[in-house]
Amino acid sequence: MNLQQEFGNIDIYLFDQLLRNRIPPGMTIFDAGCGGGRNLVYFLRNGYEVYAIDQHPQSIPNLPPANFRAEAIESTTLPEAIADIAIASAVLHFARSDDHFQAMLTAIWKRLKPKGLLFARLASSIGIETQIQKLNGRRHLLPDGSERYLVDEQYLLDLTHSLNGTLEDPIKTTVVQNQRAMTTWVLKSQ
Numbered sequence: 421m422n423l424q425q426e427f428g429n430i431d432i433y434l435f436d437q438l439l440r441n442r443i444p445p446g447m448t449i450f451d452a453g454c455g456g457g458r459n460l461v462y463f464l465r466n467g468y469e470v471y472a473i474d475q476h477p478q479s480i481p482n483l484p485p486a487n488f489r490a491e492a493i494e495s496t497t498l499p500e501a502i503a504d505i506a507i508a509s510a511v512l513h514f515a516r517s518d519d520h521f522q523a524m525l526t527a528i529w530k531r532l533k534p535k536g537l538l539f540a541r542l543a544s545s546i547g548i549e550t551q552i553q554k555l556n557g558r559r560h561l562l563p564d565g566s567e568r569y570l571v572d573e574q575y576l577l578d579l580t581h582s583l584n585g586t587l588e589d590p591i592k593t594t595v596v597q598n599q600r601a602m603t604t605w606v607l608k609s610q
Contacts, residue, residue, distance in 0.1 A: 428461025431509050433592070433604045434539055438462070442537060442588070443505050450503035452493045452528045453511030455479050471498055471531075494523035500530045506538045510602075513543035515569040518557055529583055532609045537588060543568040544576075544603035547595040564599040576605050584610050 427435065437443050449463050454472035456479055463470050470487060474480055477490035491497060493511065506528050515521035532538060545552055545560065552570065553561040560570045571579075576591055585607040593603040 426462060426465065429458040430462060431459055431541055433541060434459055434507065434509065437537075437539055437606065447504035448502060448533075449505050449507065450498065450528075450531045451507045451509075452496070452524070452531075453508060453514075454488075459507055459509055471502060473498065494520065494527050496527050496531070498531055501533045503531050504533055504536050506532050506536065508538070508540040508542070510541055512540060513568040513570065515558075517559075517569075521558070521569055525579065525583075529585075529609065534609060536609045538585070538605075538607050538609070540605040542603060542605070543570055544593055544601050545570045545572050546591075546593040546601050546603055548598060548601045551598055562600050566600070568600075571603065571605075576603070580605075580607050583607070586610075 445466060445468065448469040449471070451460055451470070451472040454460060454474045457472065460470055460472060472487065473489045473491050473493060473496050475490065475492045480488045480490055489497065508528050512521060512524055515524060529538065548563065551563045555561055555567060558569050558571070559567060561567055573591055580587055588606045588608050591603060591605055593601050595601045
């Protein structure tokens with residue numbers, strides 16, 4: 421089996437969490453906004469218990485319906501404290517407003533067990549502050565032409581504090597050729 425078959429198109433920063441043994445076998449995974457399941461290939465193949473939601477039914481992987489649901493993150497019907505790891509990869513920046521972002525984040529956070537890990541990858545203004553155009557609140561027009569809800573370092577630090585979480589890694593941002601910035605935010609629940 422080659423690496424592509426073993427890991428699928430897993431986010432490289434999520435793969436880093438695997439390499440650092442932060443997601444050992446036996447843990448329960450919750451993927452909020454799973455899309456086609458690109459981050460779930462390895463976990464499903466290796467016996468992790470996996471729960472996932474996506475608001476677009478055509479995106480849900482072909483798995484047991486009890487674990488995969490077509491629903492919005494902010495109104496998920498999954499039980500609270502179900503997961504050791506919550507993944508929110510490239511989904512939180514689709515928030516329509518501060519209230520919507522907070523609702524999504526709160527719903528994800530509530531699905532974590534005590535000492536659970538949140539892995540979030542989302543668009544930010546970090547490193548491209550002078551190249552974005554503010555639209556409304558934290559919604560911005562990016563140089564690549566897309567509209568996104570953008571976070572910054574201080575906002576993520578404030579959110580970490582308000583969630584009573586702790587950063588597991590420093591906040592990391594990749595600027596993609598001055599077109600957009602993607603930030604990795606990894607924190608642990610109490």
